[in-house]
Amino acid sequence: MRKRLAMYHQIALRAAEAGQSQISSGPLAALLHVDDSLVRKDMARAGIPGLQKVGYPLTEVLRRLEELLGLDERNDAILIGCGHLGAAILGYAGFSTYGLKITAAFDIDYAKVGQEIAGHRVLPMEKCRSILDIFRVRIAILTVPATAAQPLTDWLVGRGIRGIWNFAPATLTVPPGVVVRHENLAIGLARLIHGLKDATDRGPVGVPDDATRSGGAEGGRRREATARARRAAKS
Amino acid sequence: MRKRLAMYHQIALRAAEAGQSQISSGPLAALLHVDDSLVRKDMARAGIPGLQKVGYPLTEVLRRLEELLGLDERNDAILIGCGHLGAAILGYAGFSTYGLKITAAFDIDYAKVGQEIAGHRVLPMEKCRSILDIFRVRIAILTVPATAAQPLTDWLVGRGIRGIWNFAPATLTVPPGVVVRHENLAIGLARLIHGLKDATDRGPVGVPDDATRSGGAEGGRRREATARARRAAKS
DNA sequence: TAGATTGTTAATCGATTAACAATC
DNA sequence: TAGATTGTTAATCGATTAACAATC
Numbered sequence: 001m002r003k004r005l006a007m008y009h010q011i012a013l014r015a016a017e018a019g020q021s022q023i024s025s026g027p028l029a030a031l032l033h034v035d036d037s038l039v040r041k042d043m044a045r046a047g048i049p050g051l052q053k054v055g056y057p058l059t060e061v062l063r064r065l066e067e068l069l070g071l072d073e074r075n076d077a078i079l080i081g082c083g084h085l086g087a088a089i090l091g092y093a094g095f096s097t098y099g100l101k102i103t104a105a106f107d108i109d110y111a112k113v114g115q116e117i118a119g120h121r122v123l124p125m126e127k128c129r130s131i132l133d134i135f136r137v138r139i140a141i142l143t144v145p146a147t148a149a150q151p152l153t154d155w156l157v158g159r160g161i162r163g164i165w166n167f168a169p170a171t172l173t174v175p176p177g178v179v180v181r182h183e184n185l186a187i188g189l190a191r192l193i194h195g196l197k198d199a200t201d202r203g204p205v206g207v208p209d210d211a212t213r214s215g216g217a218e219g220g221r222r223r224e225a226t227a228r229a230r231r232a233a234k235s
Numbered sequence: 236m237r238k239r240l241a242m243y244h245q246i247a248l249r250a251a252e253a254g255q256s257q258i259s260s261g262p263l264a265a266l267l268h269v270d271d272s273l274v275r276k277d278m279a280r281a282g283i284p285g286l287q288k289v290g291y292p293l294t295e296v297l298r299r300l301e302e303l304l305g306l307d308e309r310n311d312a313i314l315i316g317c318g319h320l321g322a323a324i325l326g327y328a329g330f331s332t333y334g335l336k337i338t339a340a341f342d343i344d345y346a347k348v349g350q351e352i353a354g355h356r357v358l359p360m361e362k363c364r365s366i367l368d369i370f371r372v373r374i375a376i377l378t379v380p381a382t383a384a385q386p387l388t389d390w391l392v393g394r395g396i397r398g399i400w401n402f403a404p405a406t407l408t409v410p411p412g413v414v415v416r417h418e419n420l421a422i423g424l425a426r427l428i429h430g431l432k433d434a435t436d437r438g439p440v441g442v443p444d445d446a447t448r449s450g451g452a453e454g455g456r457r458r459e460a461t462a463r464a465r466r467a468a469k470s
Numbered sequence: 471t472a473g474a475t476t477g478t479t480a481a482t483c484g485a486t487t488a489a490c491a492a493t494c
Numbered sequence: 495t496a497g498a499t500t501g502t503t504a505a506t507c508g509a510t511t512a513a514c515a516a517t518c
Contacts, residue, residue, distance in 0.1 A: 001485090002429070006422070024499065035487045040500060052494045052500050070428050085323035092320075094404050094421035098428065138431065163431045165424060169329050181427040185418075186329040187241070189400060192416035193305050193333065194237070196373065196398045236509090259475065270511045275476060287476050287518045 002069075004042055007032055009065040016058045024055030074099045076137045077165075080152065081144035082107040082115070082122050085167055089141060091118035102141070104131050132159045139163040146170040153180075237304075239277055242267055244300040251293045259290030309334045311372045312400075315387065316379035317342040317350070317357050320402055324376060326353035337376070339366050367394045374398040381405040388415075 011031055015023050025043070029036035043056055048064045050056045066072045079086055079102050090105055105120045106128050107113060113124045123131070131137070140161045142149055149168035156164065157178055164180045166172055172180050246266055250258050260278070264271035278284075278291055283299045285291045301307045314321055314337050325340055340355045341363050342348060348359045358366070366372070375396045377384055384403035391399065392413050399415045401407055407415050 006425070026499080036499095037488075037502090038486060041486085041502085044501065050500050052492080053498050054494085055499070069425065071425070073428070075428055083323070084319050084326055088318070088320035088323050089420065091318075092420055094419065095424060098421050098425050100421075100424055100428070139427070163427050165427050179427060179430040181423060181430065183420075183423050184329065185324065185327055186333050186335075188416060188418050189330060189335055190241070190304065190306070190333050192374070192398050192400050192414060193308070193310055193335070195414040195416065261475080271475095272478085272512075273510060276478085276510085279477065285476050287516080288474050289518085290475070 012061045022055040076103045077139035079105045079141040086143035141165045143167045247296045257290040311338045312374035314340045314376040321378035376400045378402045
C-alpha cells in the first residue's frame with residue numbers, strides 16, 4: 001500500500017507538471033496495473049475526497065500524500081565516511097524532495113578533512129560529538145567500512161541518533177527504539193538479474209516488483225556456486 | 236516470497252559459517268517473524284527436502300536457494316558514468332556474491348578516461364560500441380546525469396543491452412524485452428524516515444518492510460510542502 | 471519409546487477485484 | 495438528461511497461520 005501511495009504521488013506530480021488539475025482513478029489504476037476500485041479505496045483510506053465526474057484534485061492528492069508519506073517533514077542528518085559512496089550521497093540531488101538535509105559530513109581520514117564535497121565541508125570525527133549535542137540530529141548515514149559500522153553505531157545511538165541508514169555491508173544490532181535501514185546495493189542488482197531471468201523463463205509475464213519487465217534476453221553463464229556453499233557449510 | 240528466500244539464504248550462510256550443518260524451521264521462522272509452517276511451505280515449494288527431527292541440511296538450502304535466486308549465474312555488466320556514484324559502485328565489494336562482474340567502465344569526460352578506479356580503467360565512450368559487440372554484455376549500469384539517461388538507454392538497447400540498472404533520477408522508456416531497474420536512493424531514505432515516524436506514532440509495533448524498528452524518536456519539523464505542491468499543480 | 475521436526479490439510483485473514491448504486 | 499466517475503458493499507483470491515498426522 002505504501003508503495004502504491006508513493007507511486008500515486010509521483011504520477012500526480014508529473015500530471016501537475018503537465019498542467020492537469022485533477023486525476024481520476026482509471027488512469028492511475030492503469031499505470032499501476034491494478035483495479036480502479038482499489039485506487040478509489042486507497043484514496044478513501046488516505047482521506048482524499050474525489051469529485052464525481054472529474055476525479056481527484058491534484059493539489060489535494062499531493063498535499064495529503066506528502067503528509068502521509070512524511071515528505072512534508074524536515075529531517076536533518078549527518079553523514080559519516082566521505083569515500084566515493086559518501087561523496088555520491090552528499091551530491092545526490094533527490095533528497096531535498098524528501099526534506100532531508102545533510103547538516104554535516106565527517107571522516108576520520110585527515111586527508112579528507114577540510115575538503116569540500118558538493119558544498120559540504122568534511123569535518124573531523126572529533127567534531128561529531130559536539131555537533132550532535134548542539135543540533136540534536138536524529139538520523140545518521142553510514143558510508144564507512146564494514147568493520148567500523150557496529151562500534152560507530154553504538155556510539156551514535158549513545159549520542160541520540162535514532163535512525164541509521166547503513167550502507168556498510170554489515171548487519172547492525174541496535175537497542176529498541178532505534179530504526180536501522182540497511183541499504184544493500186547488491187539486492188537491487190539481484191532483482192534486476194532476476195527480472196532478466198524471469199523475462200527469459202516466462203516471456204513477457206508478471207511485473208517483477210519494481211522493475212519494468214518484458215520479453216527476450218538470455219540468462220547468464222553458470223558458476224560453481226555450489227562449491228562455495230559447501231565450503232561455507234563446512235568451515 | 237522472494238524476499239523471504241533471500242533472507243533464508245543470508246541466515247543459512249551465517250549458520251554455515253558458524254559451523255552448523257542444518258537448520259530447522261523454528262529458528263528461521265522466529266528470525267523472520269513468521270509462522271514456522273510457512274517456512275516449511277517455502278522449503279517445500281523451493282524443493283528443499285528436510286529431515287525429520289534434524290531440519291534442513293544447509294548445503295542443500297544454500298545450493299537450491301542460490302539456484303533459485305540466480306546467485307549461481309555469472310553476469311557481466313558495463314558501467315557508464317564514472318562520477319562519485321559510479322566509482323562507489325566500481326569499488327563495491329558485495330557484487331561478487333551475486334556473480335556480477337563489471338567488465339568495463341566508461342565516461343565521456345576525457346579528464347576521467349585513463350584513470351584507474353578500484354582496479355577498473357576508465358574507457359572513453361567511443362570504445363563502448365566495440366566492447367559491446369565483442370563481449371555481448373547484457374547488463375548496463377547507468378550512473379550518468381539524468382538528461383543523458385534516456386538517449387543513452389536507447390543507444391544501449393540498440394546495441395544488445397537487455398537489463399539496465401539506472402541510478403539517474405530519470406524514468407526510462409524501453410521496448411518490450413528490456414528490464415529496467417530504477418534505483419532511487421531517496422526511496423530508501425523515505426522508508427527510514429517513515430520507520431522513525433511509525434516508531435513514534437505507534438510505539439514498537441509492526442515491522443516496516445525492510446527496517447529494524449522500535450520505540451522512541453520524535454518526528455521531524457514541518458515544512459511547507461503544500462506550497463510546493465500547489466505551485467506544481469498550477470505550473 | 472519419547473521427543474522433535476517435517477509435510478500437508480483445513481481455517482483464517484487481509485488484500486484485491488467485481489459490481490453497482492449514488493451523484494455531479 | 496446522459497455520461498462519467500466516485501464511494502462502498504459483496505465476492506474472490508492468495509498468502510499466512512493453525513492444527514496435526516507421519517516419521518526419524
